[in-house]
Each structure stands twice: as C-alpha cells, then as structure tokens.
Amino acid sequence: MSVTAAQGFSAAGIAAGIKESGNPDLALVVNNGPRRAAAGVFTSNRVKAAPVLWSEQVLKGGEVTAVVLNSGGANACTGPQGFQDTHATAEKAAEVLVGHSAGEIAVASTGLIGTLLPMDKLLPGIETAAAALSEHGGEKAAIAIKTTDTVHKTAVAGGQGWTVGGMAKGAGMLAPGLATMLVVLTTDADVDAAGLDSALRAATRTTFDRVDSDGCMSTNDTVLLLASGASGVTPEQGEFAEAVRTVCADLARQLIGDAEGASKDIRIEVINAATEDDAVEVGRSIARNNLLKCAIHGEDPNWGRVLSAIGTTKAAFEPDQLNVAINGVWVCKNGGVGEDRDLVDMRYREVEITADLAAGTESAVIWANDLTADYVHENSAYSS
Amino acid sequence: MSVTAAQGFSAAGIAAGIKESGNPDLALVVNNGPRRAAAGVFTSNRVKAAPVLWSEQVLKGGEVTAVVLNSGGANACTGPQGFQDTHATAEKAAEVLVGHSAGEIAVASTGLIGTLLPMDKLLPGIETAAAALSEHGGEKAAIAIKTTDTVHKTAVAGGQGWTVGGMAKGAGMLAPGLATMLVVLTTDADVDAAGLDSALRAATRTTFDRVDSDGCMSTNDTVLLLASGASGVTPEQGEFAEAVRTVCADLARQLIGDAEGASKDIRIEVINAATEDDAVEVGRSIARNNLLKCAIHGEDPNWGRVLSAIGTTKAAFEPDQLNVAINGVWVCKNGGVGEDRDLVDMRYREVEITADLAAGTESAVIWANDLTADYVHENSAYSS
Numbered sequence: 001m002s003v004t005a006a007q008g009f010s011a012a013g014i015a016a017g018i019k020e021s022g023n024p025d026l027a028l029v030v031n032n033g034p035r036r037a038a039a040g041v042f043t044s045n046r047v048k049a050a051p052v053l054w055s056e057q058v059l060k061g062g063e064v065t066a067v068v069l070n071s072g073g074a075n076a077c078t079g080p081q082g083f084q085d086t087h088a089t090a091e092k093a094a095e096v097l098v099g100h101s102a103g104e105i106a107v108a109s110t111g112l113i114g115t116l117l118p119m120d121k122l123l124p125g126i127e128t129a130a131a132a133l134s135e136h137g138g139e140k141a142a143i144a145i146k147t148t149d150t151v152h153k154t155a156v157a158g159g160q161g162w163t164v165g166g167m168a169k170g171a172g173m174l175a176p177g178l179a180t181m182l183v184v185l186t187t188d189a190d191v192d193a194a195g196l197d198s199a200l201r202a203a204t205r206t207t208f209d210r211v212d213s214d215g216c217m218s219t220n221d222t223v224l225l226l227a228s229g230a231s232g233v234t235p236e237q238g239e240f241a242e243a244v245r246t247v248c249a250d251l252a253r254q255l256i257g258d259a260e261g262a263s264k265d266i267r268i269e270v271i272n273a274a275t276e277d278d279a280v281e282v283g284r285s286i287a288r289n290n291l292l293k294c295a296i297h298g299e300d301p302n303w304g305r306v307l308s309a310i311g312t313t314k315a316a317f318e319p320d321q322l323n324v325a326i327n328g329v330w331v332c333k334n335g336g337v338g339e340d341r342d343l344v345d346m347r348y349r350e351v352e353i354t355a356d357l358a359a360g361t362e363s364a365v366i367w368a369n370d371l372t373a374d375y376v377h378e379n380s381a382y383s384s
Numbered sequence: 385m386s387v388t389a390a391q392g393f394s395a396a397g398i399a400a401g402i403k404e405s406g407n408p409d410l411a412l413v414v415n416n417g418p419r420r421a422a423a424g425v426f427t428s429n430r431v432k433a434a435p436v437l438w439s440e441q442v443l444k445g446g447e448v449t450a451v452v453l454n455s456g457g458a459n460a461c462t463g464p465q466g467f468q469d470t471h472a473t474a475e476k477a478a479e480v481l482v483g484h485s486a487g488e489i490a491v492a493s494t495g496l497i498g499t500l501l502p503m504d505k506l507l508p509g510i511e512t513a514a515a516a517l518s519e520h521g522g523e524k525a526a527i528a529i530k531t532t533d534t535v536h537k538t539a540v541a542g543g544q545g546w547t548v549g550g551m552a553k554g555a556g557m558l559a560p561g562l563a564t565m566l567v568v569l570t571t572d573a574d575v576d577a578a579g580l581d582s583a584l585r586a587a588t589r590t591t592f593d594r595v596d597s598d599g600c601m602s603t604n605d606t607v608l609l610l611a612s613g614a615s616g617v618t619p620e621q622g623e624f625a626e627a628v629r630t631v632c633a634d635l636a637r638q639l640i641g642d643a644e645g646a647s648k649d650i651r652i653e654v655i656n657a658a659t660e661d662d663a664v665e666v667g668r669s670i671a672r673n674n675l676l677k678c679a680i681h682g683e684d685p686n687w688g689r690v691l692s693a694i695g696t697t698k699a700a701f702e703p704d705q706l707n708v709a710i711n712g713v714w715v716c717k718n719g720g721v722g723e724d725r726d727l728v729d730m731r732y733r734e735v736e737i738t739a740d741l742a743a744g745t746e747s748a749v750i751w752a753n754d755l756t757a758d759y760v761h762e763n764s765a766y767s768s
Contacts, residue, residue: 047695047703047719077691079704079720113688114721216675217696219688290674290755291600291763298764304497304603307461311431312601319431320463335431336463337498371674371764373757379675380682380755 002138002154003029005165006188008228011137013144016125018072018111018118024144026122027069028129029184030097035229038064039196040106041204043221049076050083051107052220054090058106062193064226065104067184068093068129069145070122071169073111074180076219085117092123096130108222110147110170110180142167145182148378150258155250157243162189162231164243168251170218180220181208181255185247189240190229199241200225206364207248210280213259213369215288223248256367257349261375264296266368267352274360278315282355283366285309293371299346303332306355316359323356386522386538387413389549390572392612395521397528400509402456402495402502408528410506411453412513413568414481419613422448423580424490425588427605433460434470435491436604442474442490446577448610449488451568452477452513453529454506455553457495458564460603469501476507480514492606494531494554494564526551529566532762534642539634541627546573546615548627552635554602564604565592565639569631573624574613583625584609590748591632594664597643597753599672607632640751645759648680650752651736658744662699666739667750669693677755683730687716690739700743707740 003011009031016026031038040059042052058064068089075082086109090102109117132140142152149169156165166185191199204223225244235243256265268286273279286292289309295302303324310322324332329344331337351370369375388395393415400410415422424443426436442448452473459466470493474486493501516524526536533553540549550569575583588607609628619627640649652670657663670676673693679686687708694706708716713728715721735754753759 045692045695046697046701047691047706074688077688077716077720079718082720113686113692114716214674216673216689217692219692219695289600290598290759294760294763297760300764302497304458304461305600307431308429308497308601308603311429311603313430317430322431332461332498334463336461336466371760373760375674376678376681376755376757376760379678380680380684 001156001165002142002167003165003184003186004135004138005156006163006186006228008032008188008230009186010133010135011141012129012132012134013137013140014125014129014132016128017121018070025070025072026125026129027141027144028066028133029141030066030133031064031226031228033228035190035227036063036065037191037193037196037227038062038224039193039200040222040224041200043218045217045219047219049074049109049220050078050086051075051109052222053083054086055106055108055222058103061103063104064106065100066093066097067106067108067224068126069108069182071110071145071147073109073115073117074113074220075109075117076113078116081116085119088119089122092126096127106224108182110145110182110220113219138167145169148260153251153254155247157246159235159239159243162233162235163187164247166247166251168255170255180218183223183251185225185244187227188231189227190232190234191227191240195237196225196227199244202241203245203248207245207252210366211252211256212284212287212366213256256369259369261372261378262369263372264370265350266296266370267350268366268368269363270355270357271363272360273357273362274316276362276364279362279364281313282310282315282357283364285313286353286355287366287368290371296351297370297372301326301331301341301344301346306353307332310355315357317357321358325354327352385540385549386526386551387549387568387570388519388522389540390547390570390612392416392572392614393570394517394519395525396513396516396518397521397524398509398513398516400512401505402454409454409456410509410513411525411528412450412517413525414450414517415448415610415612417612419574419611420447420449421575421577421580421611422446422608423577423584424606424608425584427602429601429603431603433458433493433604434462434466435459435493436606437467438470438474439490439492439606442487445487447488448490449484450477450481451490451492451608452510453492453566455494455529455531457493457499457501458497458604459493459501460497462500465500469503472503473506476510480511490608492566494529494566494604497603522551529553532644537635537638539631541630543619543623543627545617546619547571548631550631550635552639554639564602567607567635569609569628571611572615573611574616574618575611575624579621580609580611583628586625587629587632591629591636594750595636595640596668596671596750597640640753643753645756645762646753647756648754649734650680650754651734652750652752653747654739654741655747656744657741657746658700660746660748663746663748665697666694666699666741667748669697670737670739671750671752674755680735681754681756685710685715685725685728685730690737691716694739699741701741705742709738711736
C-alpha cells in the first residue's frame, strides 16, 4: 500500500550502496499526475539539514513531481557542499524523469549528521531507482528509508473513490547519531496545494507534533503530502482532512511502537485544561521527565513524578486540585494520595497516564516512550 | 566543618527511625546568635512540598533560629495533614530549644513523594537531636540528610575573622522517587537579612541554578543561609557574596560529582552569546539532550547532537557560524565538520563542551551528567 495505494503514483526502493551494510537506502516516489500539487511541513529546529532547506524552497512552488529519499546519511551540518549535493540529487532526478526541472523535486535524507553523502553512489542509484519505478513499489520505498527501524511503516485511509496512503520512518531522534522522521503521504484526490497544506498542517499538529519519544528534535524532519488528482474526485475538505489525519495518526502511533530501546508506549492525556496550549505544555512536560520515564519502565506507578513534572509548567492549575490516573486508577486525588497504587496493572506495553488539571475543558494527547537501559545502550555503545 | 565551621552554630545528626534502614535521618542546625538573620531560596516548582511552603513563610520574617531537616520522606503531595506535620515539627523544635517560637524554625525534608512522615519517630527524634547538639556536629548533620548520596558534602570559605560553611545533599532529582537538593549555609559574619538575601540569590543563580543533572525539578529544593554575627565582623558585601558563591559552587560541583548513575561530569560553557540568558538557554538545552548525554556516556564526541540541541533554542545565532569544541578540540567549525574528532580524548570523568554562538560577548557555564544504564536502573528497578 504505502505511497502507491493512491492512483497516479509510482515508487521504488533500492540499495544504492550508501549504507555500508548493503541494505536498501534509496527511495523514489513519483507523482504521475495529472495534478502535481503538494504541501510539506519541516522540522522547526533552526539547524536544518541541506535537504530540508532545499525542499522548503521547492514546496513554496506548491508542486512536486518526485521525492528522492535516502537513508545512510542525513546531509546535516555539511555546509555549502552538502547543499550542492542535495541540488545535484534533484537535478539528477529531474534529468532521469525527463521533462521536469529540479525545482519540482523534493529531497529528504536520514542518517548520520555531519558527514557528506557518497554522491558517487547516490547519483547512479537514482537511475537504478527510476528504472525500478512501479505502481506497486510503495512497500519497497518504505523499506529503503528505514534506519534503525525494526519494521517499515505504512498506512492508508480514504473515502468514496479516493485514497490517502503514506510511509514513515524513525521516531523523534532515537537512533545513534541519526536524525529524522521522514514521512511521505500521497493521495489521488483532486485537491489543490492550499487544500493539501491546510489538511496537512491540521493533521501534523495533533499527530506527529504530539509524538515525543525522547524529547530530541531532529535537523531533518520532513512530512510531505502529494496529490495526483488521478481519482478525479474532489472530496469535501473536512472529509479529506480527516483522512489525512487518520493516516498521520496511524503512522505516528507506529513510530512510537517501534521507538528504539523502548519497552512501553505511554499515552498521556491531559484533561480539563484551561486551554489546549496548556494541555500540550503539561503533556510534553510529563513526556520528557526522565525520572517518570524510568519509573514507567520499572512498572512503578510513581505519580509524584507526574506532579513534579506538571509543577514545572506555566499552565493554569492549583496544586491541591490535581488528579492523576495511571491505567485508569486515580492514584493521585486533589494533589495528594488517591486510590491504592497497588491496583495499577502495568504489565502491558501500553501505559495510559491521565492528568486532570481541573482548570477548564480543553484536552490533548501526547505519546511518549519510557527510558530504558536499551535506549542508553543504542545511543551510546556505537561510535558514530 | 560543614555548618559548624562558622562560630555561633551547633548541629546534630541522629537516626530517628524515619528510614527503615536505621541510617541517620534527622539533622538539627541551631543558630546561637547573637544575630539570627537568615535568607532562603526555594524550588520554583509550583508543586511545593509542605516544608517548602512552611519555610518560605518563616523566611519572610528574616530570622531563623534553627533548621530541622529530615531524610527518609519528602512530605510532598501530602495535603493538609502534611502541612500540619511540618508545623508540628517546628513547634516541637521551638519547645525543645526553649524560648523560641515555631515561626523561627525552618523545616526541610527529602525522600519519597506522596507519603506522610512517621511523626511518632520524628518528634522524639528532635529531642534526641537537641540533646546531641554540638559545635562539632556539622559533619553528623551533613550525613543525616543523605538519601542516595554516596558521600556527604560540605564546604567552607571566608575572610579575615569570618567564615561561611555549608552542607548539601542530592543532585537534581536523581533518586528513585526521591526529591531534593537541600543546602544549609551558615556564617558568623555580622550581616543582616537583606545582605544575606542579596548574596544568596546572586550565588545560587550561577551555581545551584546551573546544575542540571537530569533536567528534573524537585518539589523540595531548599537553600538556606543563616548568620550568627558571632565573629563580630561585617565584611564588605562584595567579599561576603564571593565567599557565599565559592561555597555554593563547591557544593554544586560535589552534587554533580555524586549524581546517581552518572559516569561523566559535563561542563558546558557557552561563549560569545548575545546575552547571558541566551547562553544559559543554550547551555540548558545541551545539558538536557538525552541523545547527547548518551553519546558522552559512550565517549563519542558527537557534535551533531550539540548542534541539534542548540537549534531548538531561541538564542541569537546563525547555524553556519556555530563552533563546538569537545575537550578542547574544535570538532565543529562554522556549523560543519571541524578538527578531527579522533583527536578528542574522553577517557576521563570530566568532559568539557564549549559552544561558541558567535553572536556577542556573554557566556555561562552549566554542569550536567551523562545518561547511563545505571541511571535508568536506579530510577526504575526499585518500586517506591
């Protein structure tokens, strides 16, 4: 399924030799039209990789013919040469695809920061990938963008006569020295760039932006949405936006489920907040508290650490009105001891923390992972 | 030395039975005058433990006769009963010390959040501690406030005829379920409450406030400075403030050196920042980056993770002008690859990261620790 679930797209995933392991490392996604509308959201990290700087420019035009994605190197912190390499990648794809310009080609990279890509392998790889393009190539493309992902991630949704599909890799910045969440979504719905942009921003705001595996923001995060219009159907915008959100939420959940070294997926729901921003701020603070993340790993319903985390925020609340449930047991009531913590069953991978701010009616959900010795090992044991 | 290095103070540390281990768990520090001026700074966490709420009120009077400190329980998130227990603790100390009121007695607690203190052991313990008060009791007091500290921490500084001494426990919130950095400083200098407050705030701002072992803010952090005036000397304010800062910096460095599970002490110096606030923001962002903390643990000079962390801040800088040195080797120059990373020697416990923002002339130093499997173990393996 993946990026070729929607009509009008072909894709390929090949091993270009960028990774020393010989594993697949280059993906090509091509929009065969008739429409080539596109939207994108990128990392808000101010230290942006060359492909992010390039693709931001491409997306300003509102049209994307193809996306070249590579694993095995992030092309971040690589200076003018790194940007030239991204430009050369787009030029090569434009040349191979015939009749297109580099300005329609988005580029995304993932892997080590601070090293140049092996262009002598990447450029010939684009030719190989173009020759392998197929309307059934979505799975292979999803596999080629994996770094330390244990599984490739794809999702699909849609409506009457139209489809939204996508692929993703990464989870925050979990890998050793690696950067990046890369996501490409495609649709055969006939939607213009403005409609895509609106749907994509709304979707990422409550999905990928609320996944916080380890609190680390990448230099390379890229989410693209391409529309071919091949279905000839223009869905109602709300329905379309909901389908995009569904695919994003599905992929985001898969990223958390495959986060490196994690043993728990933590769903943090903040309820009764004065504002949605308050709910998100509190959720993130809980998601990033290393002591709590350790406690969850140890299956210890340590609600004191939740309160400590809430206490560091500027959100509206009174300390003696806070309530916290872990897996449905309200272990903290009115800022103090609540139900018996021994009632909390934490044996399963998914853990649910509910923080009730008793300050309003807004809410938000943030997904996070626990902190484990495996996480430390995977991010310290290999020099990179 | 500790809190009895200065004249006019007596102290004791005893085992009251608060800790199930039977280790020392109750400390009493008494200012015998003639002056009883005091200043304090407390956690900025909005979820404050009962003893913090109590002592903040006491300090508003500018006079403290004695400080009761206990380990074995934080008395945080304990509701009205917790506050009553703190009040009863102060009343008991006032009664035992004769001729004083509870309003002059500061209280500090450290240990588990969310459980009430065993007052049947704590209150008799105050009598025992009062009977054991000694002008040589500083070391025992420092030992009695330890939780998972492997060593007790004391420091001393001073000038012509006057002394500042102190004790500390904890490091951020490193212990399993435990909260707290507790610090008591004493001086025999003849300084009023305003002078103490000014010196203490200036000192903590650049010492304890810039120690960031694991990014977690406690509900119980308390730093007190008591002056007896027993030396009869009133030092020049700048000289006095510098002595207070020296003791605070010494204790802060000891806290980092004893942080649970840590294998590295990381000195992060941000230079050439546009403002001191920028320097601190960037330093904290680097200090809290889990991926970088793992890399340092693995003795991997992964400067890309430093740049990623800097990129999440609002500080003034241009990405292509950033420079980063690790242990003196400028591994990143102008936002890209610099000197050979193989030149970096990271075998020793202390690691120095220098981040040059090339945006001004301000600077700041933040101390942090690495992230290790031992940290995860110590904060997850024991249920608390």
